Amino acid sequence: MRFFSERLKQERVKLGLAASKMAAIGGVSINTQFRYENGERTPRIQYLMAVAVRGVDVFYLLTGRRVLLCADSLDSHEADVLMAYRTMPEEDQAALHRIATACATQMGSD
Incomplete structure (x- = not known):
């Protein structure tokens, strides 16, 4: 789970959270947080659910692929x-x- 641990730390840093804050959000000790980020342990589902609410992309943690949109964030036309x-x-x-891509590029140069 080496890559998972790297992505977890990357997500924490992206959100501007200290390890202690991420641990508190996830309901674990700071030592446990460090073990997750060092690949020594894997978090339970409760931790993942808690950090997801704070903005961690759990799909990215698990797969290495980013989810750009949630389906329920699309309007009917989208x-x-x-x-x-x-x-x-x-x-x-x-x-x-x-x-x-051409339209978006053109709009960006206007």
């Missing part, structure tokens, strides 16, 4: 676009990605 994108052939997805 959800429709995402569903349409997911059902498109791969080449159409690539074209839509190029268009969206």
